[in-house]
Amino acid sequence: MDRIAPRRAALASGLACVLLIGCGSPDPAPETSAPSAPASQTASQTLAAPAPAESSAAPSAPRTAPDGRPFVVQEQAVLVDPWAMAFLPGTDYLAITERSGAMWLRDTETGEMLALSSGLPEVFVSGQAGLGDIMPAPDFETSSMVYLTWSESGEGGAGSAVGRATLVIDGSQPRLDGLEVIWRQTPKVDGSGHFSQRLAFSPDGDYLFVTSGDRQKMAPAQDMASTLGKVMRMRPDGSEAKIWTLGHRNPLGLAFAPDGTLWSTEMGPKGGDELNVIVEGANYGWPRASNGSHYDGADIPDHQAGDGYEAPKAWWNPSISPGNLMIYDGQMFGQWRGDAFIGALSGMALIRVDLDGTTATEADNWPMSQRIREVEQGPDGSIWLLEDAGSGRLLKLVAP
Numbered sequence: 597m598d599r600i601a602p603r604r605a606a607l608a609s610g611l612a613c614v615l616l617i618g619c620g621s622p623d624p625a626p627e628t629s630a631p632s633a634p635a636s637q638t639a640s641q642t643l644a645a646p647a648p649a650e651s652s653a654a655p656s657a658p659r660t661a662p663d664g665r666p667f668v669v670q671e672q673a674v675l676v677d678p679w680a681m682a683f684l685p686g687t688d689y690l691a692i693t694e695r696s697g698a699m700w701l702r703d704t705e706t707g708e709m710l711a712l713s714s715g716l717p718e719v720f721v722s723g724q725a726g727l728g729d730i731m732p733a734p735d736f737e738t739s740s741m742v743y744l745t746w747s748e749s750g751e752g753g754a755g756s757a758v759g760r761a762t763l764v765i766d767g768s769q770p771r772l773d774g775l776e777v778i779w780r781q782t783p784k785v786d787g788s789g790h791f792s793q794r795l796a797f798s799p800d801g802d803y804l805f806v807t808s809g810d811r812q813k814m815a816p817a818q819d820m821a822s823t824l825g826k827v828m829r830m831r832p833d834g835s836e837a838k839i840w841t842l843g844h845r846n847p848l849g850l851a852f853a854p855d856g857t858l859w860s861t862e863m864g865p866k867g868g869d870e871l872n873v874i875v876e877g878a879n880y881g882w883p884r885a886s887n888g889s890h891y892d893g894a895d896i897p898d899h900q901a902g903d904g905y906e907a908p909k910a911w912w913n914p915s916i917s918p919g920n921l922m923i924y925d926g927q928m929f930g931q932w933r934g935d936a937f938i939g940a941l942s943g944m945a946l947i948r949v950d951l952d953g954t955t956a957t958e959a960d961n962w963p964m965s966q967r968i969r970e971v972e973q974g975p976d977g978s979i980w981l982l983e984d985a986g987s988g989r990l991l992k993l994v995a996p
Contacts, residue, residue: 658931659996665962667929667979667993673702673709674989678982680729680920681972681990686737689765692982692990693744695726701770702990704974715761715772720749723788733760733832734801740764742772743804745793748780755781756793758806758834778834782823785811789846794920796850796858803829805840805874807847807860814883817843825882827860827874843880843905849921850874853951854934861921861938864888865896867913871921871936872906873954881905887913909956916943919969919984923951926977928995935959939968941984946971946993 658666677695683704684691690702697719701710719727725747733741743760761775781791792809810817810825817825825844830837849861858874868888872880885905886896899907919939924932936949936956944967948960969984979993 658929661996666996668996670992670994672707672980672990672992674987675700675982676988677726677984677986678969678988678990679727680970681980681982682730682732682742683972683975684732684736684742684763687765690980691730691732691742691763693727693730695728696721697727697746699727699730701765710765710768710770713769713771715775717744717746717757717759717775717777718748720747720754722747722754725754725788725791728756728791728793729795731795731797734797743795744775745795745806747788747791747793750784752784753786754788755784755811756791756806756808757781758793758795758804760832778832779806779828779830779837781808781811785813785824787812792844792847794848794850796852797832799852799856802831804832805829805850805858807844807850809846810844810882814845817845817882818879818884840876841874841878841880841906843878843882843884845882845886847872849918849938851921851923851936853923853936854925855953857954859921859923859936859951861918862908863917864911864913864915866891866893867915868896869912869915869918870908871910871918871938871949871956872908875906878906879904881907887911888915909954910949910958912943916945916947917941917967918947919967920971922971922973922979924973924979926973928977929979937971937979939971939981940964941967941969944968946979946981 660666661668679693679695681690681692688703688705690704692700699712728745731743733739740762741760742763745758747754748757757777758779759775759777761772764771764773789812790809792807794807796805806828808823808826808828816822826839827841828837829840846863847860852858860872860874862870864886865888868886885899887898889895919941922937924935934951936951938947940947944964946962946964950957950959967984968981970982972980974980981991983989
């Protein structure tokens with residue numbers, strides 16, 4: 597297949613290894629107005645990161661880069677308000693969405709960036725609204741099908757949509773063919789916040805899970821007649837859609853652990869950001885329970901035993917504003933297999949949480965100088981980040 601195309605003028609050339617330097621500007625309508633604060637609090641005692649064993653005789657700590665972090669940062673590209681990315685199995689391509697409605701394919705071997713020429717949905721762009729998640733189908737290598745989420749306008753206001761299409765990589769002009777909408781958030785409401793719209797396939801590929809934010813309306817999160825403030829489960833064609841869990845505010849991360857446990861990160865109000873295990877039928881309490889408080893200072897009852905609501909496995913106060921969630925299963929950083937990685941927006945950090953079954957303990961909080969929107973694992977076990985900014989960088993983290 598032809599992978600030669602002119603580079604986008606805004607992209608950074610070369611793949612040189614660099615130390616992270618702050619750049620860009622904050623989102624015009626960030627998901628939280630809470631101040632940036634790397635300090636955090638979890639539901640269980642914070643423990644030191646486990647050290648990998650070089651031999652059966654004695655363990656040793658991971659190697660560190662000159663800045664003291666256990667990874668080296670390599671800048672790969674610069675994009676305009678990037679939101680999500682996914683590696684496409686069986687290819688050298690990384691698909692990247694931008695909130696404005698654009699989508700790119702980056703050849704991870706040559707560094708070339710290819711803009712999709714046609715087939716993308718019409719996107720409502722305002723505040724937090726825009727083109728959202730991208731996910732290859734479980735059978736992508738044979739079907740070439742990808743799943744997308746986006747914000748759309750319509751009667752009553754705006755809402756999230758989920759669609760799927762065939763990705764055609766045709767020389768320098770890739771495109772989407774046959775885009776069909778398989779699910780819509782209901783009802784559409786006014787405003788431009790809390791769409792959520794993250795995707796995850798069950799390990800067997802039989803079901804698709806979708807996060808649906810409360811759209812800053814709060815009360816609908818407890819209303820079973822509304823799909824706002826829910827995690828939805830459906831077949832890959834959108835059939836058999838049902839409310840899986842309720843009582844969510846703005847869940848912006850969704851990922852399965854190797855043991856099949858489904859985890860989600862959720863933005864709380866002023867404080868109270870959460871890491872949750874998603875359990876069928878559970879109610880996560882919003883807006884009736886939260887370990888944070890309203891922005892005007894009004895109190896919200898904390899999660900407590902016996903209140904009927906599913907409490908978070910870890911939580912943060914002050915806020916970190918979790919942008920997404922990845923659970924690592926690679927070899928490059930073998931000491932972190934099975935751990936959760938969270939991109940922090942207001943926290944401007946990459947956060948590692950040690951997972952042990954359904955127990956979660958924050959282990960590392962690495963300052964990254966920019967809002968981190970997305971974290972993904974590369975095919976070689978490297979860790980990739982998207983900065984949340986008008987000039988947001990695509991970064992690759994590798995072992996020193």
